Amino acid sequence: SAVISQKPSRDICQRGTSLTIQCQVDSQVTMMFWYRQQPGQSLTLIATANQGSEATYESGFVIDKFPISRPNLTFSTLTVSNMSPEDSSIYLCSVDRSGVVGYTFGSGTRLTVV
């Protein structure tokens, strides 16, 4: 069974709408990370989500555009708000699991904005 379940796996959305991506982990983790991977590009960290506190955003990413929830130690959501075609990307969640070397990634959400 998957360690990280990320939903939806893909979606096509109209510009101006919002999409919420869910990331469910099969064990409790302290930190969860959200990445964006634009077409043909590498991964860029959007924010770090900690349970019980506001997410920490990287330069160039703001809470109004990418609100994040982290209600417990196994779940997080990333919302892409007021979407434009430039938001078309793969969005990935990642966790640092206790006792496991390296970060574990979800399978990603492929978002196309039309």
Next chain:
Amino acid sequence: DAKTTQPPSMDCAEGRAANLPCNHSTISGNEYVYWYRQIHSQGPQYIIHGLKNNETNEMASLIITEDRKSSTLILPHATLRDTAVYYCIAVRGNNRKLIWGLGTSLAVNP
């Protein structure tokens, strides 16, 4: 974290060893070298990491030069399923943030 440099693409014949180089000439003493790979349409997968010594696991071997300015990931017997983008990342031990480059796109050919 130190910047890493990798060739954009490489080819390898199935069954042969794939040797993927990475340059990290500005790496500092407390930075580890991590390797991940990303198979098309999937999230990245951890492969191996090291600090100074060469490392080997069930997936690959990591050879780090004595001056630590470069390293090589070795897939001893590449298969078609090893076709992926391979990322080399230098990470401080207590830093949770990974800086991803463009990696090396490895094509394993039959």
